[in-house]
Amino acid sequence: MSDLLIVDSVTKSYAFGGLFGRGTFKAVDNVSFTLEAARPEIFTIVGESGSGKTTLARMILNLIAPTSGTIRFRGTDLNAIRGSRARMDFMRHVQPIFQNPFEVFNPLKKVDHYLFMTARRFAGASKTAEVEAHADAALQKVGLSLAEVKGRFPHELSGGQLQRTAIARALIPGPSLLVADEPVSMVDASLRMSIVNLFRTLRDDLRVSIIYITHDLATAYYISDRIIIMQKGVVVESGPARQVLDNPQHPYSILLKESVLSPETIGEGILGLARHTGEGPPEASAEGGAATRTLAQPRSS
Amino acid sequence: MVKANGKAGNGPVPAEPILSVRNLRAYYQMQYFGIDREVRAVDDITLQVNRNEIYGVAGESSCGKTSLIKTIAAANRPPLNVIGGSVKYSFLDRDIFRMSEEELSRVRWKHLSYIMQGSMNVLNPVRRIRKSFIDFAFRHINKPEREFFDIVARHLERLRLSPSVLKAYPHELSGGMRQRVTIALATICRPEFIIADEPTTALDVVVQKDVLAMIREVQQEMGSSILFVTHDMTVHANMADRLGIMYAGRLVEEAPTREIFANPLHPYTAHLIQSLPRIGDLSPKKALPGAPPNLSDPPAGCRFHPRCPLAMDICRRENPALTALRPGHRVACFAASSEVRPVSEIRETVPPKVAEARS
Structure with missing residues (x-):
């Protein structure tokens, strides 16, 4: 059992339409990849909205079942997990981190409630002191402490602190896999890198594998080991992150990379080029004048 | 409409201001159990936006960006109250806070318009897009209905939207198309001044670039000015001519975009x-404590x-x-x-x- 997670030709399709014109829509289409247990890594899934990345994450978390294909976690087929004991055991090893930390926590409950509840259910702690020790240990791993969080309501913490608390909660059961769905897109710019750097620490120090779902190619490049790029449910390109992003091959990956705005292109009129995705000069259509006008502005300083 | 080059390097160009904000202060004033509480969301802000310019405002969530633009558009409602300062537009004869609601409603959309963040929340979900156009612009354009929709159709085509979107309900359009419809609504009257509040935050990278390009193109074609608010510095780098950085309700730095990136x-x-x-850069990035x-x-x-x-x-x-x-x-x-x-x-x-x- 050297494989942590095997996703084997997984497809999820949804039916739409009524009596007439019934059709199916493949949200995830024949996706396969493997994470090794011996080598924890940050595995990134990149794609635009509607590309099926969240559906895939939900299947890995066993929240929805694939239409076809199998997902095995440490050799166990997720479909075969029956009964609360087996489910709890699975949840102990695979934990989610969600996008918006402000929505994850109930605003009327204190944040520590979630930490204590997770410690009671998964870490087998029952005495208050034990529960608090578990919560504090997990918070220390993310650079917080129980003293900072205890008795606080979600609105009293910043977005970065809340997201780190959410990660601490996910760490209490001692998971081997975290599934993080757009974990930094709602976090302030000055705190974003603290979360991203934290993932790296978790991988190196706690040897936790992380499935990092994002549409932000820049942070993906910064932390991931391997990457898959999805478009409309299909994996169009996969491989080591730097290699893929430095030199993308598939037209969609190239388009994605070209769409990433960078501070290096200040005043180069890059936004005027949005329509034209790589292939040669902008075609001269009736609207060509309008499309190229923005480029004609000299932007020298 | 050739753009006056108000770029860095050639010193302060005597540019023509379209908006001048002086010492603007706006606080949320609340009472809890008889105790007054003040949140100083906009604290002593002075800035100027020139004609034909995109002025970017950057800052984190809850630093007061949205409060600032609400106040600038005189769209603030209690508990957000203006405490002091002035907001003057060149197309208005006096301070915007001295104007009555009725006078303001004549100015809104026609001279001063607003592209809002969540396009789904802006468009009325139970009204077709054509009705939204009537709600927003009909009385400003003041033409017979057939002519009005000719103008609307031409404007939509310019934004590369098919005029058939007029028949659609908001939920039938994709996020990018909806955002383009809100841009069309905000620009149909060719306003002099547009406020854009995180117009692309909910969109993915490919659509984002498209929508930003469209905003830039419309702005350059109409020669209007935009106050562009987002927390995303990479968007600012490519959109804004000048950039103001807000922190905790105050403006802490302001310079032409190129200058601020090269020399903060x-x-x-x-x-x-x-x-x-950045792609291609693996140096460790520190987070602010x-x-x-x-x-x-x-x-x-x-x-x-x-x-x-x-x-x-x-x-x-x-x-x-x-x-x-x-x-x-x-x-x-x-x-x-x-x-x-x-x-x-x-x-x-x-x-x-x-x-x-x-x-």
Whole structure:
């Protein structure tokens, strides 16, 4: 059992339409990849909205079942997990981190409630002191402490602190896999890198594998080991992150990379080029004048 | 419409202001159990937006960006009250706060329009898009209905939307198309001034680039000015002509975009720029310690001092004023301005200091 997670030709399709014109829509289409247990890594899934990345994450978390294909976690087929004991055991090893930390926590409950509840259910702690020790240990791993969080309501913490608390909660059961769905897109710019750097620490120090779902190619490049790029449910390109992003091959990956705005292109009129995705000069259509006008502005300083 | 080149390098161009905000202060004033509480969301902001310019406002969530633009558009409602200062538009004969609701409604959309963040929340979900166009623009354009829809169709085509979207309900359109419809609504009357509040935050990268390109194109074609608000510095880098950085309700730095990226003087700006991840760059990025302050109880002195690697004694006591250290480049920082050194030297020494911040 050297494989942590095997996703084997997984497809999820949804039916739409009524009596007439019934059709199916493949949200995830024949996706396969493997994470090794011996080598924890940050595995990134990149794609635009509607590309099926969240559906895939939900299947890995066993929240929805694939239409076809199998997902095995440490050799166990997720479909075969029956009964609360087996489910709890699975949840102990695979934990989610969600996008918006402000929505994850109930605003009327204190944040520590979630930490204590997770410690009671998964870490087998029952005495208050034990529960608090578990919560504090997990918070220390993310650079917080129980003293900072205890008795606080979600609105009293910043977005970065809340997201780190959410990660601490996910760490209490001692998971081997975290599934993080757009974990930094709602976090302030000055705190974003603290979360991203934290993932790296978790991988190196706690040897936790992380499935990092994002549409932000820049942070993906910064932390991931391997990457898959999805478009409309299909994996169009996969491989080591730097290699893929430095030199993308598939037209969609190239388009994605070209769409990433960078501070290096200040005043180069890059936004005027949005329509034209790589292939040669902008075609001269009736609207060509309008499309190229923005480029004609000299932007020298 | 050739753009007046108000770029860095050639000093302060005597550009024609379309909006001037002077010492604007707007606080949320609330009462809890008889105790007055004030949240100073907009605190003493002075800025100027020139004709035919995109002015970017950057800052984190809850730094007061949205409060600022609501106040500037006179769309603030209690508990957000204007405490002091003035907001003047060149197309209005007096301060916007002195105008009656009725006078304002004649100006809105026609001269001053607003592209809002969540396009799904802006468009009425139970009305077809054509009805929204009637609601927004019919009385401003003041033409017979057939002619009005000719204008609308031509405008939609210019934004590369098929006029058939007029028949659709908002939920039938994709996120990018809806955002383009809101841009069409905001620009149909060819307003002089457009406020854009995080117009692309909910969109993915490919659509985002498209929508931004469209906003730029419309702006250049109409020669209007945009106050563009987002927290995303990479968007600002490619959109804004000038950039103002907000922190905790105050403007801490303002300069032409190229200048601010090449040569940030405020440690907060320097951090924001330095911590941007880029493709092809693997150098470790530091996160700023601490958290943004609570605006109902902001720290004394400079509001950034608890997180600032350069904080000195004076920063804890006094509030630095926004002063022009170089032509067109204003900054509110004692560390950047107190140095008795030629300005050219500050350029080299300040950013590295931030880089080796004690952690």
